[in-house]
Amino acid sequence: MRLVVLREIRDGEHRVALMPEVVAKLVKQGISVEVESNAGAGANASDDAYQSQGAKVFPHSERNSALGGADLLLSVQPLQAADFAAMKKGAITLSFLPGSATESIDAAVKAGVTAFSMELIPRISRAQSMDALTSQALCAGYRAALIGAELSPRFFPLLMTAAGTVTPAQVLVLGAGVAGLQAIATARRLGAVVSAYDVRPSSADEVRSMGATFIELELESLEGSGGYAREMSEERAAKQRELLKPFITKSNVVITTAAVPNRKAPLLVTKEMYSDMAPGSVIVDLAAESGGNVEGSIAGETITTDTGVAIWGGKDVPSQLPFHASSLYSKNLVNLLGLMIKSEEQDGKQIATIHLDFGDEIIEASAVTHDGVKRK
Numbered sequence: 332m333r334l335v336v337l338r339e340i341r342d343g344e345h346r347v348a349l350m351p352e353v354v355a356k357l358v359k360q361g362i363s364v365e366v367e368s369n370a371g372a373g374a375n376a377s378d379d380a381y382q383s384q385g386a387k388v389f390p391h392s393e394r395n396s397a398l399g400g401a402d403l404l405l406s407v408q409p410l411q412a413a414d415f416a417a418m419k420k421g422a423i424t425l426s427f428l429p430g431s432a433t434e435s436i437d438a439a440v441k442a443g444v445t446a447f448s449m450e451l452i453p454r455i456s457r458a459q460s461m462d463a464l465t466s467q468a469l470c471a472g473y474r475a476a477l478i479g480a481e482l483s484p485r486f487f488p489l490l491m492t493a494a495g496t497v498t499p500a501q502v503l504v505l506g507a508g509v510a511g512l513q514a515i516a517t518a519r520r521l522g523a524v525v526s527a528y529d530v531r532p533s534s535a536d537e538v539r540s541m542g543a544t545f546i547e548l549e550l551e552s553l554e555g556s557g558g559y560a561r562e563m564s565e566e567r568a569a570k571q572r573e574l575l576k577p578f579i580t581k582s583n584v585v586i587t588t589a590a591v592p593n594r595k596a597p598l599l600v601t602k603e604m605y606s607d608m609a610p611g612s613v614i615v616d617l618a619a620e621s622g623g624n625v626e627g628s629i630a631g632e633t634i635t636t637d638t639g640v641a642i643w644g645g646k647d648v649p650s651q652l653p654f655h656a657s658s659l660y661s662k663n664l665v666n667l668l669g670l671m672i673k674s675e676e677q678d679g680k681q682i683a684t685i686h687l688d689f690g691d692e693i694i695e696a697s698a699v700t701h702d703g704v705k706r707k
Contacts (some may be wrong), residue, residue, distance in 0.1 A: 332672075332683045333363045335401035337394065338370040341408045343646065344375030345629075345653035348426070350661040351380040356362035356526045358385035359664065359682035363388055364379045365397055374657040383706075397408050402685065405664050407657075412438035423529040423671070423685065425449065425664050427463070428699055430593045430707075445687065448661065449706070450592045451697040458693050460666040464592065465509050466659035467649040472513030475615045476502075479584040480521055482613045482633070482641050488522020499524045503578055504543070505599050505624065506588035507534035510617055514586045515543045523584070528575065530563065531532040548574045568597065572604060577607065579608045587624035595622040604635075610639030619644030670694060 334357060336349045347370050354364050364386040368378055371566065378388045389397055396403070398417040406426040412434050417599075418424075420443035428435065428448035439446040449463035458464070472541040480487050483500060490497035500523045504511050507529035515538060518525050527534075535545040537562070550571060579585055579600060585608075592594045596618035605614060616628040627634065631646035649656040670691060674683045689695050699707050 332361065332401040332402045332685070333365060333400050334405065336364070336366045336370055336398045336405050337406050337410075338367045338391070338396075339373075340411075341473045343650060345650045345680055346407045346651075346657045347371040347374050347376060347408050347661060348657075348660065348664060350374065350383045350658050351376050351386070352658065353661045353665050354381060354384035354386045355683070357668075359681065360672060360684040361388065362403075362672070363377045365401075367394060367397065371657070374653040376657070379608060383516045403668070407587070407660065409435040410438075411435065415439050415442045415444055418442055418444050420444070423447070423687075424682035425667060427608060436705060440703055440705050443703045444700065445698060445702070446486075447585075447667070447697045448707075449667075449697070449698045451699070452663075452667070453693060455692070461663050461693065463660055463663040466663055467656060468588075469510040469513050469659070470649040470652045470656045471645070472515075473511065474587070474651050475586045475645070476517035476521065477505050477613050478643055479518070479586055479613050480523075482615075483584055483644060484584055484611045485695075486522075487518065487687045488592045498585040501526075501581060502584045502586065502629050503527070503582040504588065505529075505575070506590075507531070507538050507545075508588060508666075511588040512537055512541065514588060518584075518586075521544065526578065526582075528578070530571075537561070546575075546578055550574070553651045554621055563597065572599070572601060575599070576604045581605050582612065583610070584613045584615070587619075588617045590618040590621050596624050598622075599624040601627065605636070605640050606638055606644075607654060608640050614640060614641045614655070615645070616642065617645045617648060620646055626695050 366388050368388050369476045395417050409428045409432040413439035423445045426446045452461050485500045485501045486497050490498040501519045502523040502525045504527040505513050507527050515525050519542050527543050527555045528540045538545040539683050563617050606669040616625040619628045619630040620625045625655050628642050628644040633643045637673045670684050673686050
């Protein structure tokens with residue numbers, strides 16, 4: 332069985348789907364691991380590191396040949412239509428594959444390739460080790476707090492100096508999912524005074540356990556399924572913004588993290604809300620790529636308002652921490668492969684074979700295409 336890992340070609344993508352640390356485990360199962368040269372360069376994984384773990388490294392000139400011979404292909408971003416066209420019928424791909432990637436999905440159907448989407452891994456206990464959305468959100472939340480500290484002209488911690496006392500920064504985190512909780516934890520480690528809000532009251536205990544203050548508004552709960560919040564009405568959203576404005580105004584750094592896969596991000600912070608923030612205040616919008624939680628944010632750019640507020644729009648945020656983002660993502664993929672691959676000894680050798688059990692709720696939920704049919 333041939334497992335292929337390609338070098339990511341999308342601008343700004345520095346992650347790799349498979350790190351050297353997990354290659355040996357696959358090789359021991361009887362899988363031939365083939366990695367395109369420089370695939371791991373952005374994540375500080377050299378070709379020599381892959382080879383030392385038993386992988387074969389092939390040059391870019393052999394990319395199409397590797398695609399055509401692959402039984403399994405792992406990537407971070409969705410493959411391009413031309414890549415799917417070069418693959419053999421029955422091959423399997425694992426990657427992020429949002430519903431908006433229609434060209435890639437249609438190409439997978441046409442090629443008869445079974446494509447799995449890491450966005451669709453169900454949020455159940457048994458699938459936690461495969462949950463790439465969670466692992467990458469962890470990276471994004473950590474990065475968001477660092478960005479806030481870097482852009483702010485203030486110290487985060489309380490400092491007692493001979494020249495006087497430096498008061499700690501006030502940080503507000505909107506959204507207490509995985510990214511939000513990691514942002515809270517990181518900002519707290521940096522010494523800031525942190526408060527947080529989430530439409531799900533059940534998040535309160537998690538926020539408080541990290542030493543932050545949970546903001547309680549007189550609004551109905553929006554608890555949803557799969558760990559996400561339910562979509563709110565515009566009337567409720569307007570009321571929420573009204574009640575949050577005083578907390579935003581007094582904050583030195585605001586970090587917004589509200590996003591749901593395959594849906595436009597909710598607008599949490601309007602221009603009217605941040606217009607009264609002090610000059611030098613910072614807003615970090617992790618959802619800028621999916622429409623933005625903050626009015627005026629632009630993915631991949633930092634803008635400064637007329638009132639001196641810096642708004643940082645996140646783009647490829649987990650990829651800004653490519654080493655650990657790739658390491659976590661690799662393990663997510665290998666754990667998912669564990670549901671598909673059976674390995675047994677034959678004539679003194681380990682032989683790996685693929686068995687797709689669509690009766691397994693994880694396989695069923697995450698398969699986007701199979702046998703020439705679009706499943707989702």
